[in-house]
Amino acid sequence: MGSPTPVRRWAPLVVLTAAATAALAPLGVPSPALFAGLLVAAALALAGLGVDVPGPPNTAAQAVIGVVIGVLAQPGTLAGLAGQWVPVLLVSVATLAVSMGAGLLLGLRRGVSPLTGMLALTAGGASGLVAVSRELGGDDRTVAVVQYLRVGLVTATMPVVAAVGFGARAGSGPGPSGAAPLVVDLAHLVLCAVVGTTLARLARVPAGALLGPMCVAIALNLTGLSFGAAPPDALVELAYAVIGWQAGSRFTRESLRTVLGALLPATALIAGVILACAGLGLVLSALTGTTALDGYLATTPGGVYAVLATAVSAGSDVTFVMAVQVLRVVVMLLVTPAVARLAARALP
Secondary structure, three states: OOOOOHHHHHHHHHHHHHHHHHHHHHHOOOOHHHHHHHHHHHHHHHOOOOOOOOHHHHHHHHHHHHHHHHHOOOHHHHHHHOOOHHHHHHHHHHHHHHHHHHHHHHOOOOOOOHHHHHHHHOOOOHHHHHHHHOOOOOOHHHHHHHHHHHHHHHHHHHHHHHHHHHOOOOOOOOOOOOOOOHHHHHHHHHHHHHHHHHHHHHHOOOOHHHHHHHHHHHHHHHOOOOOOOOOOHHHHHHHHHHHHHHHHOOOOHHHHHHHHHHHHHHHHHHHHHHHHHHHHHHHHHHHHOOOHHHHHHHHOOOOHHHHHHHHHHHOOOHHHHHHHHHHHHHHHHHHHHHHHHHHHHHOO
């Protein structure tokens, strides 16, 4: 018998990913299509039925995710930081340092490089970091699992801490959505992707397929030229799935053992990052005059939409909380590739 045709190789991956996404979505799993794609692709790879994801789909997926992140930077949201940029930026940089420091500690474990550990625990834009980790020299399999372990732990503990520590009530908040017609959404996405990736390639920006479209989307939003556009949900889910496939398809039994062995120390380090960020939230509260709950929600290292839901239901300053969260994600994704490049040269 000959090798399976492309359709027969891809069909199980696509069908099983769609089914797993539908099963995970009601459970509130962050980026369910990415998580489903990771699990399905890894299972098929371990069974000897894996597929290699070509470069162009992965590049396109990074561009879509970059625009999704860029759309978060709305003028009204970021205006909530007027007069408070300095303490917010300092706390964001401190969060970056704390999470990267924890990642370097994870890199002390056998089988996990310091660069991979740093990318795995950096608190900002999990899907974006997973998308570019292989390009930056990290192990995207470990990065994917640990990043979504971080997001899961943050999302699970944040409402409890907010309720017990601050008397907040958890709720459900909306995801990103555009107010523009579909044709405008698609035109905006194509413009950001093409212009962003082209400029990033000319400037030789690391992780340019993600950062270029993200920066163009931010620029269009802040100048009011996006017209309320956002990437269509179906394309966003497909992009998440492609990123998950790219990481999952590279799993082997040896790499699976390495990832599973890193979960316990990663969990302990994530708990430490959560506690450190809660402390930074109290510092931010003191420096800006906001409530302790606002400071805590603003500095929670992940789960931005769960943060939004809790902030809304608790009657917090939603604009301030979301502005700090968005700034953190943007700063992390802009800084991390450059830091990763430096670390790759300096670290063994």
